[in-house]
Amino acid sequence: MEKRAPIFFFAPFVSSTMAVAPAWIDYNGHMNMAYYHVLFDKAVEEGFSLVGLGQDYLEERKGSFFAAETHTLYKRELKAGDPVRVTLQLVDFDEKRVHFYLEIRHATEGWVAATSEGLSLHMDMRARKVAPFPDDIMANLAVMKAAHGRLAKPPVLGRVIGIPNKAGINEPLLVSGTRH
Template sequence: MPRSTSHPAPFLSNPRAVEKGWIDYNGHLNMAYYNVLFDRSIDDAFEALGMGFDYAQTRRLTTYTAEVHICYLRELHLGHTVQCNFHILDHDEKRIHVSQEMRHEDGWLAATAESLTLHVDMNGPKVVPFAPDVLAKIEEMHAVHAALPRPERAGRAVGIARKAG
């Protein structure tokens, strides 16, 4: 895969363990906590892009999720550790469209997520352009990620596929 000294392709989050309180009565990770894991992992990528906690605190600029689509592919259980990748599919001056894969520490794919995130001025709140330094980092990471194959599940819609006839 293509690599950049500043932005690996795709970006990899820190590993995270499934927590006891996240297990539901079916004995596996509750669906809501897949989103928590994806969200915490996207925070790792946003920190690398210069728009993490300090960015929000000092500049009063942050991100809001506008849309997310998760595909649950394989159950996770207590004791499992996962890592998520982060692949920029597209961006403009105010939005970033990404795909993520959540992989078990043994390498198998547990879930995928696709999301659209908005850049927000917390004083509004209102959607505003990325700060120039952050936009430059997004553009650099996107250029590296553009060489990656498009994720298989990117662009999916929710619905029931029906056979014609």
């Protein structure tokens, strides 16, 4: 069953408000890093359900999307009970992939707790293989990208992890005579 594209998308998409659960707090007294990904994942599900990639898509059409790569930056601690919202910006897509950017923000104070850049792959769940998006999903992604394309490109996209040298350039780590 094809899903029609919404008339417009908020840019960026803003998730419902979620709260940091007490069980997510680690021995350092702040939210454990794993639960930042729980919040990001909930927002991805909420945001991409608008283009037709929700649980009903899996159940009715046997399609879904899987995370292929993520890059997370932790900027500020979250504590038990903190209210948060997650923004989602569709950066790009092609026939089999979506590239997106997320920010977890304190819902009442507005500061950014963490960012995540993600790349997900569209899956044919019958074959459990990467497959092209159906035409209606592609059309919906195009509408979302048109709205999100007006947003500034997040400066952290494509960031490389490493310890910068004095010139500010990341070099491979030299361990036991080999580069890693």
